[in-house]
Amino acid sequence: MLPALVTRTLRTASFRCLRKFAWNFGVKGLLSVEKFKSRMRRGEYFPPFLYLSIVNSCNLRCQGCWVDVAATHTEIDLDTLNRTLTDAKAHGNAFFGILGGEPFMHPKLLDLLAAHPDAYFQVFTNGQFITEKIAARLAEIGNVTPLVSIEGREITSDQRRGNKDVFNRTLRGLDHCIRAGLLTGVATSVCQTNIDELLTESWLRELIQRGAHYVWYHTYRPVGPKMNADLALRPDQLVRVRKFVVAMRSKMPIAIIDAYYDHQGQALCPMSTGISHHVGPTGGIEPCPIIQFAAEDIRDPRGLFTTMRDSAFLKDFRELSAHHTRGCVVLERPDLVKDLVLKHGARDTTLRGTAMAELDAMTPRFSQWLPGEEVPEQHWMYRLSKKYWFSDFGAYRNVAHDAAGKARLLQSKLVESPQAAPLTTASAPATPRP
Numbered sequence: 001m002l003p004a005l006v007t008r009t010l011r012t013a014s015f016r017c018l019r020k021f022a023w024n025f026g027v028k029g030l031l032s033v034e035k036f037k038s039r040m041r042r043g044e045y046f047p048p049f050l051y052l053s054i055v056n057s058c059n060l061r062c063q064g065c066w067v068d069v070a071a072t073h074t075e076i077d078l079d080t081l082n083r084t085l086t087d088a089k090a091h092g093n094a095f096f097g098i099l100g101g102e103p104f105m106h107p108k109l110l111d112l113l114a115a116h117p118d119a120y121f122q123v124f125t126n127g128q129f130i131t132e133k134i135a136a137r138l139a140e141i142g143n144v145t146p147l148v149s150i151e152g153r154e155i156t157s158d159q160r161r162g163n164k165d166v167f168n169r170t171l172r173g174l175d176h177c178i179r180a181g182l183l184t185g186v187a188t189s190v191c192q193t194n195i196d197e198l199l200t201e202s203w204l205r206e207l208i209q210r211g212a213h214y215v216w217y218h219t220y221r222p223v224g225p226k227m228n229a230d231l232a233l234r235p236d237q238l239v240r241v242r243k244f245v246v247a248m249r250s251k252m253p254i255a256i257i258d259a260y261y262d263h264q265g266q267a268l269c270p271m272s273t274g275i276s277h278h279v280g281p282t283g284g285i286e287p288c289p290i291i292q293f294a295a296e297d298i299r300d301p302r303g304l305f306t307t308m309r310d311s312a313f314l315k316d317f318r319e320l321s322a323h324h325t326r327g328c329v330v331l332e333r334p335d336l337v338k339d340l341v342l343k344h345g346a347r348d349t350t351l352r353g354t355a356m357a358e359l360d361a362m363t364p365r366f367s368q369w370l371p372g373e374e375v376p377e378q379h380w381m382y383r384l385s386k387k388y389w390f391s392d393f394g395a396y397r398n399v400a401h402d403a404a405g406k407a408r409l410l411q412s413k414l415v416e417s418p419q420a421a422p423l424t425t426a427s428a429p430a431t432p433r434p
Helices: 002-012 015-041 078-090 109-114 132-141 154-161 166-179 201-210 235-249 304-309 312-324 334-344 355-361 380-389 403-407
Strands: 049-053 095-099 120-125 144-149 185-190 214-219 255-257 276-279
Touching: 015 095, 015 120, 015 132, 049 078, 078 109, 078 304, 109 120, 109 132, 132 144, 132 166, 144 166, 154 166, 166 201, 214 235, 235 255, 312 334, 334 355
Parallel strands: 049 095, 049 276, 095 120, 120 144, 144 185, 185 214, 214 255
Antiparallel strands: none
16 A cells, blocks of 8 residues: 555646655654644643644535635735744744635635745645646645545535535646645545445545545534524434544555544544644634634734734633543533633634534534544554644543443433434433433
C-alpha cells in the first residue's frame, strides 16, 4: 500500500507542492506538535492546528449545515487574517485549515495563501469555484491542499446539497486540481444517504483512478438551525465506518484521514485534547466549529497566542468535555455546553442568533465514543504517527469515564431513527447528570 501511494504521489503532484508539503506540513507540523506538548507540560495551551472559517457565504445549501450561508455576507478581512496567522507562526504553528461557507467566495483567499509561504493550508471546498486558472495559481503558490467535499453521487448530491448537477461540477473542480499537480483530497460527511455509495472500496478505486491523493471520512453531526436527525448514523454504522477506514488504510494506495480516534482505536475529541480550536467568520474564537459561542476574539489587542492561552472559556471546555466523555460533548451532553456558555457569558457567534435555542432543542445521542467497540490501527505508519503526534496527549488521564453509565441511558433520552439498532452496553451515550 505505502510504496504504491508514494510512487503514485511522486508521479502526479508537482515538485513544488511536494516540497512545501514535506517541509511546511511534515517537518514543521511535527515540530509544532512537539512545541504543543512542551507547552502542555507547563500548563499552557495553544493549539498547533488552527481552523479558520474565513467567510460565511456559500453557493450550496447543504442539509444540516450549521453555517449562516444564506445570511448577509460576512468575512474576516485580510489584515486580520494575516496578523492572526503571523502570531500563530511565531509560536511554532505551520498548519492551518481554511473553511467557510465556501472559502473561495472570500475575495482575498489566494492573497492569504501567497502571503504565508512558510505555512501549509488545507482548504475545505466544494470545488465548484476552482477553474483551471485558479488551480494553476494554487499550484504556483504550492503551500495548499484542496480538500474537495463530495456528499454522494448525482442524485444524492443534488438532494443533500440543495442544487442541481452538484456532483459533476464538483468533479470538474477536483480534476482541475489534480491536473495542476496539487496534492488533492476528497472529504465526505458520512450519513444515512451516502454511506452505501461512498463508504466502499469501489469508490476509493474510482478516486485513485482520477488521481486523488487522500480522503477524509468524518461522520455527520446533527447540529444547527436545520439539523437533520434522519441523516445521523446508528452506533453499528459508526463502528462500520471505523472498521472500513482501518481496513482500507492497509489495503488501498490512498491516504485516509480521521480526526476522532487514537492509535489504539480509542475515541478522542481534538477540542478536548487541545490540539485544535476554531475561529468563526465573525472572528470569535470557538472551541470547535460546531460550538458557535465565543468569549474572545482574534482582534483582541493581546494577540492570538496570549488570548487563547489565557482563555478560561476554552480551558473549561477542554477539561469539562474530557471529564465527561471521550466523544463529542455537544452530541452527548448539550446541557453541559449550555452551562459553560452561561457561566462565561459567551456570545452567540452566529448571524442568526439562535445558537442557544438550538442547544435547548438538542437531545443526547451517540457520538464516536462507543466503549467496547475500539478498532486499533493496523498499519504501522498510521499507528506510529497517531501514537506520537495525534493522541489524547493525556487529556483523559485519571478520568474515570462511566462506560457502564452510557448503557443506562433512558430510552426517552435517546434520539433514534426507526431502523436504529438496539441499545447495547457498548453503544449508549452517557446519562445526563442532574
